Amino acid sequence: MEHRIFNFNAGPAALPLPVLEQIKLEMLDFRGSGMSILEVSHRSRWFEDVLDEAIVRIKRLLGLDDRYEVLFLQGGASMQFCMVPMNLCVPGKPAGYVDTGSWAVKAVKEAQIQGKAVRVLASSKDRNYSYIPEKIEIDSNLAYLHITSNNTIEGTQWQRFPDAGGVPLVSDMSSDIFSRVFDPGPFGLIYAGAQKNAGPAGVTLVIARQDMLERAPEQLPTMLKYTTFSGKKSMYNTPPCFAVYVVCLVTRWLEETVGGISAMEAVNTGKADLLYGYLDSQDFYSGTSAPDSRSRMNVTFRLSDQDLEQRFVQEATAAGLGGLKGHRSVGGCRASIYNAVPIEAVESLVAFMKEFARKNG
Numbered sequence: 001m002e003h004r005i006f007n008f009n010a011g012p013a014a015l016p017l018p019v020l021e022q023i024k025l026e027m028l029d030f031r032g033s034g035m036s037i038l039e040v041s042h043r044s045r046w047f048e049d050v051l052d053e054a055i056v057r058i059k060r061l062l063g064l065d066d067r068y069e070v071l072f073l074q075g076g077a078s079m080q081f082c083m084v085p086m087n088l089c090v091p092g093k094p095a096g097y098v099d100t101g102s103w104a105v106k107a108v109k110e111a112q113i114q115g116k117a118v119r120v121l122a123s124s125k126d127r128n129y130s131y132i133p134e135k136i137e138i139d140s141n142l143a144y145l146h147i148t149s150n151n152t153i154e155g156t157q158w159q160r161f162p163d164a165g166g167v168p169l170v171s172d173m174s175s176d177i178f179s180r181v182f183d184p185g186p187f188g189l190i191y192a193g194a195q196k197n198a199g200p201a202g203v204t205l206v207i208a209r210q211d212m213l214e215r216a217p218e219q220l221p222t223m224l225k226y227t228t229f230s231g232k233k234s235m236y237n238t239p240p241c242f243a244v245y246v247v248c249l250v251t252r253w254l255e256e257t258v259g260g261i262s263a264m265e266a267v268n269t270g271k272a273d274l275l276y277g278y279l280d281s282q283d284f285y286s287g288t289s290a291p292d293s294r295s296r297m298n299v300t301f302r303l304s305d306q307d308l309e310q311r312f313v314q315e316a317t318a319a320g321l322g323g324l325k326g327h328r329s330v331g332g333c334r335a336s337i338y339n340a341v342p343i344e345a346v347e348s349l350v351a352f353m354k355e356f357a358r359k360n361g
């Protein structure tokens with residue numbers, strides 16, 4: 001039996017163990033092909049079956065109707081910061097953004113670089129992005145309203161999505177897709193780098209409503225235009241086959257082992273309640289996000305000084321609890337408790353935190 005740790009990395013992050021085992025099982029002879037999935041043609045029946053299964057499962061998991069297309073693109077979520085305004089901005093209509101952290105700032109910057117009219121409608125920068133802004137003035141003339149549903153670095157998450165009236169919502173769901181139930185109806189486009197909750201690095205999920213795809217101006221570079229990939233099952237060129245295959249296995253695990261998104265949400269709520277419950281019960285560690293904005297995916301906290309934080313991370317690593325260092329831009333500690341992180345990992349973390357506090361308090 002291989003040595004496995006409890007993995008709290010922010011991304012690439014933990015994958016479900018049954019998914020890794022399935023990859024191992026099928027690695028040398030993929031479903032009777034006599035080849036690895038890494039070796040089959042993307043135009044082969046073997047890969048097309050994988051792609052079809054992934055699309056069907058994603059649509060079913062998220063409750064997407066026929067107006068939505070699922071695309072598998074490359075370039076990471078960061079590429080979407082650029083593709084969204086390039087494809088979805090409409091002359092005479094500004095694009096609205098809510099500034100809730102580092103990733104949102106990057107999304108705004110990419111729209112501005114292209115000279116698009118951008119309106120930042122609200123920001124939580126005044127308090128180090130520790131909360132999700134409540135009041136947002138939404139003008140019905142906006143081309144779209146962009147939000148970051150979960151702020152991976154700062155540990156905040158939208159608890160309710162804003163009511164944008166008829167304005168389509170666009171969301172970066174990189175770090176909380178498939179973690180909770182939501183109504184996709186108000187969303188014109190959703191994107192997510194797969195490497196946190198959906199699979200490995202190398203593929204980005206884009207879920208787009210047909211009317212949004214039709215907005216793209218004619219003259220866009222081919223590879224930066226959604227319509228190059230829509231209607232062709234993302235097969236204009238070679239897709240990231242292996243990453244799509246792993247996403248397929250993750251969605252299969254979500255449906256068949258976990259029992260769907262609402263069952264997943266219940267598990268995620270249990271994990272987050274356990275960790276926040278402990279944080280709230282003592283004062284050796286302090287959570288960094290406002291209680292009404294807390295992320296159920298990335299739990300950020302601080303200790304009294306940086307030396308102690310460093311020691312905490314080191315000792316946790318030695319105890320088999322990996323990836324607890326906060327993002328380099330904000331410091332502190334962060335436990336990413338994505339879908340594939342089991343409750344036992346959180347129980348083990350809380351036990352370790354109690355013991356560390358007892359020894360160092």
Ligand SMILES: Cc1ncc(COP(=O)(O)O)c(C=O)c1O
Pocket residue numbers: 011075076077078079103148150151152153172173174175193194
């Ligand atoms: C919310 C969010 N958006 C965007 C990104 C950037 O994703 P990528 O590295 O796939 O470009 C990340 C994390 O890496 C993220 O957490």
